Each structure stands twice: as structure tokens, then as C-alpha cells.
Amino acid sequence: MADTLRPATAPYSEPLLPQLDVRNPYYTDLHHNLRATVREYVDTYISPYAAEWEEAGRVPEAVRRRHCKLGYSIVHPLTSEEDSAGLSLPGNVPREKWDTWCSLIVSDELTRVGYVGVIWGLGGGNGIGCPPVARFGNAEQRKRWLPGVARGDIRFCLGITEPDAGSDVANIQSTAQRDGNHYIVNGSKKWITNGIWADYCTAAVRTGGPGRSGISLLVIPLATAGVTRRRMHNSGVNASGSTFIEFEDVRVPVENLIGQENKGFPLIMSNFNPERLGLACASLRLARVCAEDAYNYALKRKTFGSALIEKQAIQSKIFKFGLMIEPAYAFMEQLVNILELTKDRPSDDVNIGGMTALLKVMSTRALEKSVREAQQIMGGAGYNKAGKGARIEQISRDARVHVVGGGSEEIMAGLALREETKAIRTRRKALEKRQSKV
Numbered sequence: 067m068a069d070t071l072r073p074a075t076a077p078y079s080e081p082l083l084p085q086l087d088v089r090n091p092y093y094t095d096l097h098h099n100l101r102a103t104v105r106e107y108v109d110t111y112i113s114p115y116a117a118e119w120e121e122a123g124r125v126p127e128a129v130r131r132r133h134c135k136l137g138y139s140i141v142h143p144l145t146s147e148e149d150s151a152g153l154s155l156p157g158n159v160p161r162e163k164w165d166t167w168c169s170l171i172v173s174d175e176l177t178r179v180g181y182v183g184v185i186w187g188l189g190g191g192n193g194i195g196c197p198p199v200a201r202f203g204n205a206e207q208r209k210r211w212l213p214g215v216a217r218g219d220i221r222f223c224l225g226i227t228e229p230d231a232g233s234d235v236a237n238i239q240s241t242a243q244r245d246g247n248h249y250i251v252n253g254s255k256k257w258i259t260n261g262i263w264a265d266y267c268t269a270a271v272r273t274g275g276p277g278r279s280g281i282s283l284l285v286i287p288l289a290t291a292g293v294t295r296r297r298m299h300n301s302g303v304n305a306s307g308s309t310f311i312e313f314e315d316v317r318v319p320v321e322n323l324i325g326q327e328n329k330g331f332p333l334i335m336s337n338f339n340p341e342r343l344g345l346a347c348a349s350l351r352l353a354r355v356c357a358e359d360a361y362n363y364a365l366k367r368k369t370f371g372s373a374l375i376e377k378q379a380i381q382s383k384i385f386k387f388g389l390m391i392e393p394a395y396a397f398m399e400q401l402v403n404i405l406e407l408t409k410d411r412p413s414d415d416v417n418i419g420g421m422t423a424l425l426k427v428m429s430t431r432a433l434e435k436s437v438r439e440a441q442q443i444m445g446g447a448g449y450n451k452a453g454k455g456a457r458i459e460q461i462s463r464d465a466r467v468h469v470v471g472g473g474s475e476e477i478m479a480g481l482a483l484r485e486e487t488k489a490i491r492t493r494r495k496a497l498e499k500r501q502s503k504v
């Protein structure tokens with residue numbers, strides 16, 4: 067445990083391993099120090115103002131700029147020094163030492179704020195819109211966009227969802243027709259996080275026939291003639307800038323195509339696994355926030371002559387936080403460990419896409435049940451936008467987007483089963499091959 071971290075104040079409010087002074091397979095001192103750095107930053111510069119920014123519907127520009135200056139806007143996976151515009155990574159972690167654990171810790175610690183709209187307002191669009199550029203963009207494209215994103219000079223969003231195509235990504239209708247050195251884009255995108263402020267949208271567009279084989283990934287500049295945007299108002303995540311974007315004969319240079327024409331679908335799919343891991347991590351941290359605030363409330367609130375925490379029915383709810391959060395968190399750590407162990411392997415023979423989908427469902431269910439129980443423990447206070455229950459009230463409105471966004475629950479359940487069925491066949495074949503060599 068990093069000596070600078072304060073001990074947990076409530077059961078299940080912190081992940082277990084980082085609290086223990088033991089050698090463990092996952093976290094090193096570098097990780098502990100990074101956690102302490104992010105925590106201090108969040109406690110000092112974000113948490114005290116988060117409710118105000120969520121209410122206002124945006125994070126102040128100076129705050130976002132500071133966030134970028136501290137390295138939180140550097141796009142991952144980081145392929146070259148140049149991509150980070152000379153900025154240091156958060157906590158001054160050396161570039162070659164940044165791993166999936168570091169990304170997990172940053173996501174976990176930022177989410178402690180409890181106001182997801184604020185976290186997404188700081189860089190949610192870049193977080194999902196830029197990785198396709200970093201992974202599949204050519205050297206010129208990376209140079210053109212990634213340093214500017216790292217510095218905070220430009221912002222991205224990801225445009226997949228449309229009014230008539232959400233889960234069914236292969237059915238998107240927005241078109242991009244080639245006209246000399248340009249594509250002419252027509253169509254619309256819905257619920258686009260940060261879309262209202264973004265300079266570019268990494269968009270799924272139809273360049274070919276129907277289905278997945280006719281889809282390309284195109285970076286559309288949003289300050290272009292023919293683009294209109296209007297803000298959408300959802301139950302929660304108010305500071306995330308959810309946007310409806312329309313494209314009418316928008317001219318986009320062909321140099322903005324990511325990868326090859328009509329080969330965009332697998333690129334879009336590859337973006338989903340890290341996004342789902344991030345959503346699972348955030349869901350579990352939000353569930354921990356519920357555990358923390360509800361427990362601390364139950365310690366102080368007295369009914370019928372004694373503190374709530376002394377009532378068995380309330381203790382049972384607190385215990386349930388652990389029952390739901392801890393197994394999912396341990397499963398998440400196991401998957402991150404597999405990602406780290408296999409990241410240098412040339413072929414994707416250890417497929418954990420199905421397990422990541424399973425994790426997302428486990429984590430979001432843990433969140434939905436936790437926020438319900440936390441609100442119940444807090445009674446009326448859990449329904450109030452101010453005071454001790456404010457974070458919980460906010461989480462009760464932000465929880466749903468974790469269940470639906472980045473692959474909705476029913477879709478995740480089907481995918482989890484399909485992928486795991488495929489994976490056991492692959493594993494069986496690999497085992498037979500190894501045995502035949504013996």
C-alpha cells in the first residue's frame with residue numbers, strides 16, 4: 067500500500083489488494099504511487115466542485131486544460147514519444163512502464179468523484195474517439211491529431227450510434243460517398259458524448275453495401291459546412307455534453323479515412339473491449355462509493371434509539387455490497403492480468419472478449435443493486451441532490467448509462483456466451499496440438 071493513501075473508512079469502499087502491505091501479483095510501488103497521485107488531484111481539484119459543474123452542464127475550460135497538462139489526455143495505446151506532445155504521463159510514470167494497471171487505476175480513482183458526467187466532460191470523447199486513431203491511424207494521422215489531443219488543443223468524440231441503429235452497429239445508415247479527394251457525408255449520430263464541444267468525430271459511415279462489410283471509419287471535422295449539433299438532455303451525466311449531430315453534404319478529405327475503405331467494422335469492434343473494461347471498472351467504483359456513503363450515514367443516523375448500523379437488516383445490506391462488488395473486482399483484476407501477460411503475443415489466441423462482456427454485466431448489475439440499497443439505507447437523504455446523499459442521488463441517475471452504453475446488457479449476454487463457446491474450441495485445439503508434440 068502506498069503510505070500516502072488514507073485507510074478505507076467503510077467496508078468494501080476500497081479494492082482489497084492495494085490496502086494490504088503484502089507482495090501481490092498485480093500492483094507494484096509504481097501503481098500505488100500513481101493511485102496516491104490521482105487521488106490527491108481528484109480530492110483537491112475535482113471532487114469539491116463536481117456537483118456544481120454537473121449542475122452547470124459542463125466542466126470549466128481551465129479545469130479541462132489543467133487535466134490535459136497533467137497528462138490525463140494523452141491517448142493510449144501510446145505508440146511514440148511524439149504522440150504525447152512531450153507531456154509527462156500522470157504521476158510521471160515513465161512511458162515504457164505504463165501498463166493496463168495504470169489505466170485501470172486512473173479510471174478507478176477518477177470515478178471516486180461519483181459524478182460521471184464530470185469525468186466524461188473532462189475527456190470522455192477523447193477516451194473512446196482517439197484509440198482508433200492511435201491503433202489504426204497511419205503515422206501522418208497520428209502526428210496530425212494525437213499531440214493536439216494530449217495538449218488539450220483539440221477534442222474528439224466517437225460517432226457510432228444513430229437514431230435507427232444502436233446495438234445493431236452493422237446496420238448504420240450514415241453514408242460517405244467518394245467524390246474525388248473527398249467523401250460526402252450524410253446522416254446523423256445520436257447520444258454522442260462531448261459532441262457539442264468536439265473538433266472531430268471518429269464516425270462509422272457506410273461507404274459500401276449493406277451490413278458490416280460496407281462500413282468505414284472516418285474522422286469528420288465538426289467545424290465544417292453541413293454539420294449541425296444540438297445538445298441532448300438525459301437523466302444523468304449532464305456535464306458530458308451528450309449531442310445529436312447531423313451531417314448534410316459534409317465534405318471530408320479522403321486523408322481522414324482510418325484504415326481501409328469498407329474495413330471499418332473490426333476496428334469499431336476492437337474499440338469496444340477497452341471501453342467495456344473501463345465501464346466495468348467505473349461501475350464497480352461507483353458501487354464502492356455507494357458502500358462508503360451508505361455505511362458512513364448508517365454509523366451516524368439514529369432511529370428508534372440506536373444507530374442504523376446496529377440494525378441487522380441494514381448490516382445485511384452493507385454485507386451485500388461486498389457480496390456483489392468483491393468477486394466482480396477480483397474477476398476484473400484477473401482479466402487485466404491476462405491482458406498484460408498476453409500483450410506482446412503476435413496472435414490473438416487468448417480471446418477474452420466474451421469474458422469482458424460477462425464482466426460488464428456483472429459489474430453493472432452490482433452497481434444497480436448497490437445504488438438501490440444505498441438509497442434505501444439513506445431513506446429520503448438518498449433522494450436529495452444536496453447533503454450527505456448527493457453523490458448517491460447522482461449515481462442513481464448515472465447508473466443506467468453504464469448498463470446500456472458500450473454494449474447493452476442483452477447484447478453482452480449473447481456475446482459472452484458466443485465468444486466463450488468459440489474460445490473453448492480454440493483452447494481445446496491448442497491443447498491437442500501441444501499434447502501431440504509431447
Ligand SMILES: Cc1cc2nc3c(=O)[nH]c(=O)nc-3n(C[C@H](O)[C@H](O)[C@H](O)COP(=O)(O)OP(=O)(O)OC[C@H]3O[C@@H](n4cnc5c(N)ncnc54)[C@H](O)[C@@H]3O)c2cc1C
Nearest residue numbers: 224225226227232233257258259467471472474475476477
Ligand atoms: C449518455 C449516453 C452516452 C452515449 N455516448 C455515446 C457515444 O459517445 N458514442 C456513440 O456512438 N454512442 C453513444 N451512446 C449510445 C449507446 O452506445 C447506445 O445507447 C447503446 O449502444 C444501445 O443502443 P440503443 O440505445 O439504440 O438501443 P437499441 O439497440 O435500440 O436496443 C434497445 C434495447 O433492446 C435490447 N436489444 C437490442 N437488440 C436485442 C436483441 N437482439 N435481443 C435482445 N435484446 C436486444 C438492448 O440491449 C437494449 O436494452 C451513448 C448513450 C447514452 C445514453
